Amino acid sequence: MFVPIIHDVCPSIEKFVETYGPNIAVTDPEGSALTADVSTLVIGPEGGFTHQEMDLMPKRVSLPGGILRAETAAVAAGVMLSHMRSQHG
16 A cells, blocks of 8 residues: 655646646546546546536546545545556556
8 A cells, every 4th residue: 555645736737637647537427437547536626627627637537426525535536546456456
């Protein structure tokens, strides 16, 4: 196991995507299933991202349970990614 990295705040979604690459995914209840190749998962603010911000993200993935609170989504995503990576690694 490892301690997750908390990144500095980026000045824009464009800069964030440019900095952290194509394996970024944003949570979206209508997204595809989360996969182990996602390196960074973006969990939106209360009220969600704008359509323009969502369109800038390389991937959209869903988490079980629909729309989750930020603190719940982070834990659920961490558990899911840890499990997936332990199965593939």
